Amino acid sequence: DGGITQSPKYLFRKEGQNVTLSCEQNLNHDAMYWYRQDPGQGLRLIYYSQIVNDFQKGDIAEGYSVSREKKESFPLTVTSAQKNPTAFYLCASSLIPGQGADEQFFGPGTRLTVL
C-alpha cells in the first residue's frame, strides 16, 4: 500500500537533547512537508522540500533542521534550540507544487514530549 510512515509514534526527550523524527513516503511524491500541531492552533509549517537536496524554511523553522538526501525520506531534527518542542508533528507529501489543486497526504504523526 502506498502511504507515508512516521516513526516513532511517541517520543520522549530530555531538555538539551536533539531528536530526529523519521518520515518516509512511497507515493513517488516530489514535495514533502513538516508541520507542527498545537491545541487550538491548527497546523504550522516548519520546513518543506520540493526536490531532493533542496528545502525551504516554513513559518516556524527556528530550532529545527531537515535534510532531503532521498526522494522518499525527509527527516526532521528537533534541536536543543527549540524552546518549546512538545507538540504533535505531522509529515506530508504531494506532487510537484503548482500542478493544480493537488492535495497533501499526511502521515500518522509523532507525538514529542520533552521531560
Next chain:
Amino acid sequence: AQSVTQLGSHVSVSEGALVLLRCNYSSSVPPYLFWYVQYPNQGLQLLLKYTSAATLVKGINGFEAEFKKSETSFHLTKPSAHMSDAAEYFCAVRPKAAGNKLTFGGGTRVLVKP
C-alpha cells in the same frame, strides 16, 4: 498573507442533526480550498477540495462544501451526523499561483451526542 478563519473551535451536534462547520478565507483571488478531518492521535485525511470546477463540492463520508466567492466562504456540511463524525476538522487554503504551501485554520472539534 493568506489567512483562514474557522468560526467555533468546538461544535456539539446530536446524532442525526445537521453538521455545519464554517470557514472563511482572506484572498483577493479565489484560492484552492480543502477540508481535512483528523481523528484523535492520527494524521489528516482529505474530505474534499475546491478546484473551481464547481461551487458545490461533494466529499467522502457524506460531507459537502459550497464555495461562495462573494462571502469568501467554504462552509462544510453534512445533513445527518453520525457518531463516527466526532473528530477535528480543518479548513485549508492554497494560492493558485504560489506553489503548494497550505495555510490552515485553527480547527473545529466536533462532538456528536447520542
